[in-house]
Amino acid sequence: MFIQAITLFPEMFASITEYGVTGRAFKQNLWQFAAINPRQFADNKLGYIDDRPFGGGPGMIMMASPIQTAIDAAKQHYKQHSIGQPENSRVVYLSPQGAPLNHAKVQALSRLDNLVLLCGRYEGIDERVLQTSVDEEISIGDFVVSGGELPAMMLMDAVLRLLPNVLGDSASAEQDSFANGLLDCPHYTRPTEFQGMSVPEVLKSGNHALIAEWRLEQSLRRTLQRRPELLDGRCLLPQEARLLDKIRLEQEQ
Numbered sequence: 576m577f578i579q580a581i582t583l584f585p586e587m588f589a590s591i592t593e594y595g596v597t598g599r600a601f602k603q604n605l606w607q608f609a610a611i612n613p614r615q616f617a618d619n620k621l622g623y624i625d626d627r628p629f630g631g632g633p634g635m636i637m638m639a640s641p642i643q644t645a646i647d648a649a650k651q652h653y654k655q656h657s658i659g660q661p662e663n664s665r666v667v668y669l670s671p672q673g674a675p676l677n678h679a680k681v682q683a684l685s686r687l688d689n690l691v692l693l694c695g696r697y698e699g700i701d702e703r704v705l706q707t708s709v710d711e712e713i714s715i716g717d718f719v720v721s722g723g724e725l726p727a728m729m730l731m732d733a734v735l736r737l738l739p740n741v742l743g744d745s746a747s748a749e750q751d752s753f754a755n756g757l758l759d760c761p762h763y764t765r766p767t768e769f770q771g772m773s774v775p776e777v778l779k780s781g782n783h784a785l786i787a788e789w790r791l792e793q794s795l796r797r798t799l800q801r802r803p804e805l806l807d808g809r810c811l812l813p814q815e816a817r818l819l820d821k822i823r824l825e826q827e828q
């Protein structure tokens with residue numbers, strides 16, 4: 576997968592290309608990345624790519640033209656390098672006004688050949704380039720941060736984890752909590768005793784069926800407790816329904 580970020584701060588993306596599983600996968604060429612700085616496409620010698628908002632108000636708006644040129648350059652790049660299929664490519668704009676990102680959306684994005692991530696700064700981007708050149712607007716949550724770069728890197732990390740071979744067999748993405756629509760169960764490691772607290776016996780039993788059932792019960796218990804709405808509309812496997820009934824019965828007592 577070839578990901579391009581349109582950003583005023585290309586260096587920020589070292590956080591994902593240089594560290595952790597995403598960094599190792601990048602070095603193994605399991606995915607490719609390029610940053611495009613719209614400042615190089617400024618219409619003026621001084622490199623201005625922002626201007627005051629029509630209608631007044633605080634802050635500055637990113638001008639349409641340099642962004643348009645940057646998006647066209649990104650599309651040109653994957654076309655001339657014939658990376659994947661142009662139709663299997665998408666331009667995504669990270670913004671508080673976007674559709675909420677969730678696991679299903681991450682899965683859909685992980686099947687693309689090319690992904691262009693538009694990172695806004697200042698107070699946002701001129702609407703006219705968004706209307707013509709952005710395929711999808713996505714939000715990583717109902718809060719505002721000072722630029723689209725961190726949201727873009729969070730989206731990238733979630734997507735890259737789903738690419739084949741990125742997570743060696745040690746940690747597979749389908750075991751990720753949201754992959755099954757539930758919150759994750761509690762985890763423990765050595766030492767057995769920590770500040771007078773021990774480890775649930777079942778986890779030391781070596782009985783893998785019992786351990787799996789305990790973990791599923793803990794996930795269901797946590798989901799019911801912290802995010803009950805995640806259970807609405809989620810079809811339950813027989814084992815999940817049985818455990819959920821048991822938990823609900825206990826809570827009624």
Ligand SMILES: CN1CCN(c2ccccc2CNc2ccc(C(N)=O)cn2)CC1
Pocket residue numbers: 669670671694695696697698699700713714715716717718719720721722723726
């Ligand atoms: C001070 N202004 C900075 C620029 N910002 C803005 C406005 C429009 C687009 C992008 C941004 C970049 N910020 C983002 C981006 C995404 C998310 C998210 N939830 O996905 C949160 N914030 C408005 C506020």
